[in-house]
Amino acid sequence: MKTRLLYIFILYSTLGFSQDTISELLKKHNSKGIPYISVEELAMPKTDAIILDSREPQEYEVSHIKDAISVGYDNFNIETIEKHIPKRDQEIIVYCSLGIRSEVIANKLKKAGYTKVKNLYGGIFEWKNKNFSIYNTQEKETDSIHTFSKEWSKWLNNGIKIHE
Structure with a gap:
């Protein structure tokens, strides 16, 4: 069911119903039940948090934020x-x-009793768009970003787009 909803979203995106900005996209698809954290705030050395990557394993293998699980x-x-x-x-x-799939996972964490859960605003795309480092499975810095699909790749302005 979750995957079907994502494919419906992608279909609408390819038919010209896509949003003009990440902000509009997130307003349309997220409930605002989980607070956002900006990429700049997460990148600050004082931020002591566990980082969870809610993308599929093949996406994580191409690129992820350092120390993300x-x-x-x-x-x-x-x-x-x-x-x-x-x-x-x-x-x-x-x-x-x-930041759409991550809100779904964050809500599951919240329902399980976790009290300090935040959603990274704009996700790994925003992270890379703001020139923060990402890593591959060998924990080496990379410019390659898995974009989930060709349609979603329009939101990534920095890096090498991988969607297969």
């Missing part, structure tokens, strides 16, 4: 999170490509 989207498992993050008041930042 891949939790996936389609196969997200709250029990696994509860084993690795037992403290419910731990600050957690969730991201995806743009």
Whole structure:
């Protein structure tokens, strides 16, 4: 069902119903139930949070934020999170490509009792667009970004777009 909704979104995007800005996109698709954190705030050295990547494993393998933990989207498992993050008041930042899938995962965390969950505004695309470093599975800096699809790649202005 989740994947079907994403494909419907992509279909509308290709038919010309896409949003003009990331802000408009997020306003349309997110409920505002999870607060955002800006990429600049997350990049600050004083930010002590666990970072969860809610994209699919193949996206994470191409590129991710340093020290992010891949939790996936389609196969997200709250029990696994509860084993690795037992403290419910731990600050957690969730991201995806743009901030839509990450809100879904953040809401699941919130429902499980986690109290300090935030969604990275604009996701890894905004992170790269603002020239922050990303890493591949060898933990080496890369300019390649998995864009989920060709249609979503329009939101990425920096880096090498990978969508296969």
